[in-house]
Amino acid sequence: MEEHRVELTVNGERISSATKPEESLLKFLRRNDFTEVKCGCEKGECGTCTVIINKKTVKSCIMLALQTNGKEIWTAKGLEKQELGRRLQESFVNTGAIQCGFCTPGMIITAKNYLDQNPLPDKEEIKKAISGNLCRCTGYKKIVDAIYAVAVENQK
Amino acid sequence: MNQFKYISPKTKDEVLEILKEENIRACLVAGCTNVLPNIRDKKIVSKVLVNISDIEELKGISKEQDKICIGPLTTIAELINSEVILKEGKGLHQAAEQFADPIVRNSATVGGNLVDASPAADMAVPLLALDAILKIESVERKRDVRLKDFFIGPEKTILQEDEMITGIEFESSNINKNGYFIKLGLRKAMAIAVASIAVNLEVRENKIARIRIAMGSVAPTPIRLTVIEEFLKNNEVNDGLIEEAINKVHEEVDPISDIRASEEYRRYVSGILFKRAFEKLTL
Numbered sequence: 001m002e003e004h005r006v007e008l009t010v011n012g013e014r015i016s017s018a019t020k021p022e023e024s025l026l027k028f029l030r031r032n033d034f035t036e037v038k039c040g041c042e043k044g045e046c047g048t049c050t051v052i053i054n055k056k057t058v059k060s061c062i063m064l065a066l067q068t069n070g071k072e073i074w075t076a077k078g079l080e081k082q083e084l085g086r087r088l089q090e091s092f093v094n095t096g097a098i099q100c101g102f103c104t105p106g107m108i109i110t111a112k113n114y115l116d117q118n119p120l121p122d123k124e125e126i127k128k129a130i131s132g133n134l135c136r137c138t139g140y141k142k143i144v145d146a147i148y149a150v151a152v153e154n155q156k
Numbered sequence: 157m158n159q160f161k162y163i164s165p166k167t168k169d170e171v172l173e174i175l176k177e178e179n180i181r182a183c184l185v186a187g188c189t190n191v192l193p194n195i196r197d198k199k200i201v202s203k204v205l206v207n208i209s210d211i212e213e214l215k216g217i218s219k220e221q222d223k224i225c226i227g228p229l230t231t232i233a234e235l236i237n238s239e240v241i242l243k244e245g246k247g248l249h250q251a252a253e254q255f256a257d258p259i260v261r262n263s264a265t266v267g268g269n270l271v272d273a274s275p276a277a278d279m280a281v282p283l284l285a286l287d288a289i290l291k292i293e294s295v296e297r298k299r300d301v302r303l304k305d306f307f308i309g310p311e312k313t314i315l316q317e318d319e320m321i322t323g324i325e326f327e328s329s330n331i332n333k334n335g336y337f338i339k340l341g342l343r344k345a346m347a348i349a350v351a352s353i354a355v356n357l358e359v360r361e362n363k364i365a366r367i368r369i370a371m372g373s374v375a376p377t378p379i380r381l382t383v384i385e386e387f388l389k390n391n392e393v394n395d396g397l398i399e400e401a402i403n404k405v406h407e408e409v410d411p412i413s414d415i416r417a418s419e420e421y422r423r424y425v426s427g428i429l430f431k432r433a434f435e436k437l438t439l
Contacts, residue, residue: 004162021162021205022195043193044260045346056233056262062192063263064185066162067207110259131345132257 008068010034011078019065025051025058028065029075036076036105040134047133050106051075057113059132076105085112087150095146099137107133111147119154126151158198164207168293168322171208175318176295178204184320185209186229187263189256190272214267217241219328226324228267232256232279235266244328247282247335247354254278254339257346267321270303273311273377276349280307280378282337283324284370285354291323307377331358331366336436338429339372342416349373350417351425355433364388369430374409374422381408384430393438401434402427 006028007016019028026049029037037060040046044062051060052074079085088108091097098104107130114121114129121129126147127140135143165171175182183203185191194200208214214229217238224244226235235241235252242249255261255269255278269279270290280303288303292315303324306313315321326332335356341347352372358365367388369381384404391397411422 021160024192042196044189047257047259050259057259058263059189059259062187062189062260064162064188064192064205064207066164066205067185067188067209069164114258128345129258132259 004066006065006069008070009072011074012081021064021066023065025060025063025065025068025073029060029073034075034077038102038105040102045134046103046106047110048103048106050109050133052109052113055113055116057110057132074109076109079108079112082112084115084150087153088112088115088147091146091149092143095142095149097138097142097146103133103135103137107135107143111150115147115150115154119151121148121151123148159202160195161204162207163204164210166211168211168213171206171211171320172293172295172318174204174206175320178206179317182206182317184271186265186268187231187260189260189264190268214322219244222328223325224328226266228265228270228321228324230266232261232264232266232269233258236261243333245282245286245326245332245335247285247337247356248279250337251278251282251339251352251354254337254341260346266324270306270321270324271313271315273307273313274348275310275375275377276352276373277378278339278349278352278372281352281370281372282335282354283326284378284380285335285337285356285368286326286332287368288324288326290321291325292319293322294319304380310376312377331356331368334358334437336433338433340425340429348416351411351422351429353426353429353433355430355437357434357437359393359438363390363392365390371409371426371429373416374411374426376410379409381405381430383408398431398434402431405430 006019017032038048040048042061044059049060110133126144181204184206186209215227218225219240232252232255266279269277290301292299337354339352340350349372351374354370356368367385372378405427406423409426411419413419
């Protein structure tokens with residue numbers, strides 16, 4: 001069985017670890033204890049595995065680990081290292097946008113990357129921005145409200 | 157035993173050499189958005205995974221004199237952000253905006269969508285209506301293939317095992333600038349089309365000078381409705397003409413029933429989509 005090494009940066013830290021050619025980034029991250037990246041559908045539909053790579057959101061279940069060699073990845077655990085990440089986490093808690101919590105890591109990652117590039121969206125734009133992240137619990141309203149609350153803060 | 161290998165060539169020429177050597181054993185991966193689910197489902201086994209996602213010469217959108225050139229590794233998100241595409245190929249821009257979801261659009265590529273050759277392929281439909289040409293290369297030869305001649309069956313194309321798409325081009329022209337795309341799906345995002353349509357139209361003195369109509373999910377491949385195009389050409393634009401055309405649309409499409417819709421519904425809604433797209437371009 002072919003073995004390869006992946007060297008990349010996760011949440012600001014250099015990681016070097018072995019992998020197989022066909023291993024997904026999701027499985028690779030979880031094997032290396034980044035279990036905040038959740039495994040949902042493994043088909044690229046639910047979005048719970050979403051991470052940020054070089055300032056773009058990516059569904060890690062449909063990317064090969066080896067394709068991230070030399071790249072910079074941010075997961076939900078890295079959110080606390082950046083102000084916008086912390087603000088979003090607080091807003092989700094304060095707004096009550098979390099029920100089972102399974103969609104939350106991917107949802108906040110998507111929201112963070114979106115607000116980094118579009119700091120002043122309206123609610124319709126937010127809905128489109130999170131259309132790749134499924135939630136089976138909340139009905140989305142409070143998630144949109146939580147993200148919008150941060151956008152409103154941005155305006156001040 | 158299911159054994160994969162992985163290589164990451166740096167240039168297009170290296171890729172072509174690998175394709176020549178590995179032939180059917182090679183599987184090109186870029187965005188990987190369909191490849192990985194297929195690996196999980198064991199539809200792709202024991203391949204040499206050739207990562208082409210970082211090859212810069214296969215990326216980029218440019219306008220050269222009278223044509224628009226799109227690199228096969230252009231992501232759907234890049235199409236949306238392109239002023240050139242918005243201006244020169246509006247139907248393609250609209251299709252990109254409705255493709256999958258915002259996250260997948262960051263990774264999925266135009267080339268990948270065409271090579272996957274789903275009958276529902278969201279990039280194929282507007283590109284057919286733009287009369288796009290594919291630049292195809294192998295170590296041995298280069299050839300141009302009209303997208304119209306590219307698809308031969310569900311998930312089947314004329315691409316040989318040692319070939320890859322190295323460019324997608326369409327003309328900068330009035331007809332191409334005047335396009336409209338509609339995708340009918342069971343939800344607003346992450347939907348495989350129940351039926352989709354792209355129409356490109358040039359009207360002169362209230363007559364149809366040129367028209368191209370392409371549809372997805374209503375035949376074994378994305379198709380051009382050439383019979384209706386012929387019927388409509390040189391005719392005056394009026395309600396009677398549209399109603400006649402709608403009936404012909406019902407006859408020219410060749411849909412099946414599947415988990416998303418019935419054959420009867422697809423046939424019926426094809427006519428409606430044509431009317432809506434046509435009206436958007438003429439009102």
